[in-house]
Amino acid sequence: MSVLITGGAGFIGRWVVKKFLSNNYDVVVIDNLSNGNSENLSEFRNIYRLKEIVIEDIRKKEIIENLFSKYNFSICIHLAAQINVQESLDFPEKAFENNVIGTYNILEAARKYNTKVILMGTCMVYDLADSNKSIDEMHPVKPASPYAGSKLAAEELALSYYYGLKVPIVILRPFNTYGPFQKTNMEGGVVSIFVNLKLKNEKLKIFGDGTQTRDLLYVEDCADFVFKASESDKCVGEIINAGTGEDISINDLAFLIVENKDQIEHVKHHHPQSEIMKLTCNSTKAKILMDWTAKTSLKEGILKLENWLIKQEGKK
């Protein structure tokens, strides 16, 4: 079995590559390194099943065609995307080209070579939920940024290839994911940014009043979710959420990480209009369809991330 992992040199991609290699798949990665790093894959270089790391762009249709023709993949895990919300507000075209045109190129090749596509969506497409309600896949969507809009457009396009052209498609919507290999700048995520600031003894900056909540998913649980979805026939044609089922406010997250209120400050939000104030995942569907649940507690995940960041600092 061979799998193409787009965005495989990125944060989640690195863990997905690891998961497929350890389950004896032949793996090919395509990544233009716009936000990834080939070093993320360095520990797999000697594994012969990692067939190729192609440093190229999914916006180039011919490159994608040639890759599918060369390897005849059974599965494509499509993770490559422009992921920065603020950048998508500043340059919407970038989100459209990477996330919609890039996905179109993958879908066209998948149609031609009969490849199953696992498309990585995001929880950022959802509308605000009531304070006591978790979000399941029937929850209304409201894309509040070109990032969310382009991801949703990619999902809809993929579903049209499923309904209209019989391409096997699975749409995954993981909630905010964190862990080792995530960037600690604005291209990263809140947990990595906060833990890194703690280690540097710098103040944690919270955008807005910090009451916005997140359901934080540890990255190995996320990779497990992607892998299980790719192996299950029941998931084809479905949209599936993944999260822990518990949310935490950004204020409480900061306090959990630094335990000292003096090390936390609130600053003006860059894009309050694109903020989702409450995100709690309902993963019942993932449990039913593929027996998936998140295994890692937030405390455990933060500790693993912190230990990894300390190790990275030691290597410098």
Ligand SMILES: NC(=O)c1ccc[n+]([C@@H]2O[C@H](COP(=O)([O-])OP(=O)(O)OC[C@H]3O[C@@H](n4cnc5c(N)ncnc54)[C@H](O)[C@@H]3O)[C@@H](O)[C@H]2O)c1
């Ligand atoms: N991190 C999260 O919290 C989260 C949550 C839900 C969904 N997602 C989705 O998961 C996927 C991976 O996210 P991530 O956090 O690992 O981000 P990431 O930026 O680390 O990974 C994306 C990878 O895609 C590559 N890429 C971007 N545009 C490309 C292009 N045109 N051609 C080839 N490669 C390209 C980047 O270089 C990067 O390595 C994305 O689709 C994202 O929308 C992420």
